[in-house]
Amino acid sequence: MWAITRLLAGKDLRVEMRSRVIINQVVPFAALMMVMFAFALDSDTVLARVAPGLVWLAAMFSLLVIVQRSFALEAADGALDALRVAGANAGGIFLGKALALAAQLAVLEVILLGAALVLYNSHIVGSGIALLVGTYFTATAGLAFVGTLYGGLAVGAKGRETLLPLLMLPVVAPVLIGATRATEAALGTNGATATDGWPWVGLLTLFAVVFGVGGTLSFGSLIDE
Amino acid sequence: MEPVVELVDVVAVLGQFPVLAGASLRVARGEIVLLRGPNGAGKTSLLRLCAGLLVIRRGSANVLGVDLVADRSAVRSRVGLLGHSNGLYADLTVADNVRFWGATIGASADEVLGAMQRMGLDDRLADVAVSRLSAGQRRRTALACLVARRAELWLLDEPHAGLDAAGRDELDAILRAAASSGATVIVASHELERAGSLATRVVEVVAGQVRERAL
Amino acid sequence: MNPLINMDTRATSTRFTSALGLATLIGLGWLAVFGLFLSPNDRVQKTGVRILYIHVPSAWLAYLAFVVTGLASAGYLWKRTRSLTLDRIAGASAEVGVLFMGITLVSGSLWGKISWGTYWTWDSRLTTTAFLFVTYIGYLAVRDLGGSHEQRARRSGVLALLALVEVPLVHFSVRWWRPLHQQESVAKGKLSDLMLFTLFVGLVSFTLLYVWLVMHRQRVAALDDMVDDGGLDRALADRRSEGMP
Numbered sequence: 269m270w271a272i273t274r275l276l277a278g279k280d281l282r283v284e285m286r287s288r289v290i291i292n293q294v295v296p297f298a299a300l301m302m303v304m305f306a307f308a309l310d311s312d313t314v315l316a317r318v319a320p321g322l323v324w325l326a327a328m329f330s331l332l333v334i335v336q337r338s339f340a341l342e343a344a345d346g347a348l349d350a351l352r353v354a355g356a357n358a359g360g361i362f363l364g365k366a367l368a369l370a371a372q373l374a375v376l377e378v379i380l381l382g383a384a385l386v387l388y389n390s391h392i393v394g395s396g397i398a399l400l401v402g403t404y405f406t407a408t409a410g411l412a413f414v415g416t417l418y419g420g421l422a423v424g425a426k427g428r429e430t431l432l433p434l435l436m437l438p439v440v441a442p443v444l445i446g447a448t449r450a451t452e453a454a455l456g457t458n459g460a461t462a463t464d465g466w467p468w469v470g471l472l473t474l475f476a477v478v479f480g481v482g483g484t485l486s487f488g489s490l491i492d493e
Numbered sequence: 494m495e496p497v498v499e500l501v502d503v504v505a506v507l508g509q510f511p512v513l514a515g516a517s518l519r520v521a522r523g524e525i526v527l528l529r530g531p532n533g534a535g536k537t538s539l540l541r542l543c544a545g546l547l548v549i550r551r552g553s554a555n556v557l558g559v560d561l562v563a564d565r566s567a568v569r570s571r572v573g574l575l576g577h578s579n580g581l582y583a584d585l586t587v588a589d590n591v592r593f594w595g596a597t598i599g600a601s602a603d604e605v606l607g608a609m610q611r612m613g614l615d616d617r618l619a620d621v622a623v624s625r626l627s628a629g630q631r632r633r634t635a636l637a638c639l640v641a642r643r644a645e646l647w648l649l650d651e652p653h654a655g656l657d658a659a660g661r662d663e664l665d666a667i668l669r670a671a672a673s674s675g676a677t678v679i680v681a682s683h684e685l686e687r688a689g690s691l692a693t694r695v696v697e698v699v700a701g702q703v704r705e706r707a708l
Numbered sequence: 709m710n711p712l713i714n715m716d717t718r719a720t721s722t723r724f725t726s727a728l729g730l731a732t733l734i735g736l737g738w739l740a741v742f743g744l745f746l747s748p749n750d751r752v753q754k755t756g757v758r759i760l761y762i763h764v765p766s767a768w769l770a771y772l773a774f775v776v777t778g779l780a781s782a783g784y785l786w787k788r789t790r791s792l793t794l795d796r797i798a799g800a801s802a803e804v805g806v807l808f809m810g811i812t813l814v815s816g817s818l819w820g821k822i823s824w825g826t827y828w829t830w831d832s833r834l835t836t837t838a839f840l841f842v843t844y845i846g847y848l849a850v851r852d853l854g855g856s857h858e859q860r861a862r863r864s865g866v867l868a869l870l871a872l873v874e875v876p877l878v879h880f881s882v883r884w885w886r887p888l889h890q891q892e893s894v895a896k897g898k899l900s901d902l903m904l905f906t907l908f909v910g911l912v913s914f915t916l917l918y919v920w921l922v923m924h925r926q927r928v929a930a931l932d933d934m935v936d937d938g939g940l941d942r943a944l945a946d947r948r949s950e951g952m953p
Binding site: 271275279285286287290341344345347349350351352353354355356383425464 | 545673
């Protein structure tokens with residue numbers, strides 16, 4: 269299983285290195301969202317107050333795009349079929365794709381956070397750095413697991429572009445809430461302090477574990493005919 | 494000798510439609526069997542069934558000693574299916590692809606290199622992205638992936654499509670070499686004139702059933 | 709084959725479901741009489757309190773439906789109890805659940821307008837219910853994706869179990885997110901005995917309604933699946949005669 273995990277993750281990252289679709293298209297899209305949020309909210313004080321939420325909202329929508337891309341890759345030339353014929357361990361496929369997804373998402377989130385610091389005039393509180401890092405890892409893992417799970421479920425289906433958001437967005441709501449609150453604590457938004465954030469990191473961890481384990485166990489029955 | 498493929502009255506359904514309506518087929522090791530028949534007759538489904546991808550509704554099927562009714566997945570790592578799609582990642586190079594598919598069964602770097610050489614994919618092509626290859630070159634890359642995966646049963650769907658005359662001869666030679674080295678090959682093809690030289694046996698697929706037919 | 713279906717008439721009603729249907733009707737009639745006429749007005753909410761007699765039972769029914777969907781799905785996924793009947797029960801229950809969750813949300817927001825002055829509040833129970841509603845709409849969409857019955861059962865079974873895990877996660881995250889949640893809607897001592905009795909009639913008759921609906925829906929689904937399967941012989945004959953002169 270781990271061999272397949274490494275193989276799939278390496279392959280997905282290599283595809284991104286060669287095609288640069290995420291860097292050239294998804295990152296600008298995410299940055300554009302951050303600018304659009306500013307247009308829509310049109311007030312510096314409001315922006316500073318809701319910055320953490322906007323970062324994770326943009327991350328969530330970017331996740332949708334990355335997941336579509338990640339599974340379009342497998343569907344384009346029948347590679348997922350071929351992987352199944354090759355008898356590749358389904359749990360391994362799940363973890364490998366989730367790992368690559370998490371790596372891409374992680375880069376994207378750093379850029380989004382940077383955009384929030386610059387555009388929305390947010391600041392990281394010194395004591396919040398550890399909290400921010402903890403939030404960053406657990407939330408990214410949770411998003412990547414859910415994305416891979418539902419991406420795999422929708423991949424063979426007609427109308428997958430429209431089905432995926434319907435299935436995925438309600439499920440990632442706890443991540444959006446948890447990561448937003450934890451990030452608020454790390455940035456000191458609305459007078460929150462770092463200690464307020466840690467319970468949220470606990471929730472994010474629980475979420476990531478539940479969907480990581482659930483996805484590894486069930487991915488085979490989701491992608492098989 | 495134990496047959497590589499033994500299907501008895503197999504019924505398989507896609508949606509509500511019976512793609513296979515009682516197909517029986519026996520293939521021995523080292524054979525090159527050509528499936529021919531009109532479009533929609535069930536050739537592709539027969540190949541997918543042998544690869545363990547279809548649910549068997551009725552009848553029995555045994556491929557490489559694996560009972561497909563009981564466990565379809567056990568046969569999968571040992572067969573190579575080349576359908577209308579090649580199963581290649583277009584953004585990756587030829588070498589990347591062959592290495593990736595070889596790695597799914599733990600093939601060594603030498604085996605990967607050997608597989609590419611057997612398919613005539615030289616150094617010049619190795620580092621070219623698949624998206625920039627011709628149809629024929631993609632087919633060869635896909636076949637190299639099958640070789641690298643050490644497939645025991647090759648299931649090829651219209652492998653000659655998109656190849657020029659030289660490419661077709663080359664493919665025939667590859668399949669013969671594969672068969673003589675112990676692999677078994679089942680090819681679905683429209684082209685009967687190739688059959689005489691290539692196939693050890695021609696089988697007609699009509700209306701979801703199999704009819705043996707003399708060469 | 710489903711032993712509960714009358715194979716002669718292909719009807720989905722049996723003597724048991726007819727009796728159950730009658731009992732449900734009587735129960736709902738009682739509920740209407742008690743809810744609309746016999747039970748008193750509330751001191752604060754006036755006649756608006758009567759919405760509760762629909763709202764609380766339908767919420768109960770919806771949650772019951774989703775628990776049944778989860779259990780039936782688990783039953784299907786567990787190899788020893790695997791049967792498509794369980795999968796159809798899961799699907800039927802989810803359909804009924806979605807319908808009544810919709811009724812719950814609408815009746816709840818009407819009641820909220822009367823008693824809190826607002827249609828919607830970010831209370832954890834409310835928000836979780838709304839998320840459940842959307843999640844199970846997704847579940848039903850996945851059941852409709854096509855493929856074999858077994859594939860449908862496997863996919864949707866996994867999804868139903870994931871949804872069960874997700875419910876507490878959503879609930880607690882929303883609860884922590886907005887700690888100021890509304891008071892329990894049925895606070896002790898607030899309702900008179902007759903009101904409680906009416907509510908009880910509602911709960912019982914809605915439960916009967918649920919069982920009746922799911923039994924019928926499950927049987928219709930079984931007939932649907934049978935049409936798919938039973939058509940096989942004819943489809944096979946058609947298929948075999950293809951290309952014949």
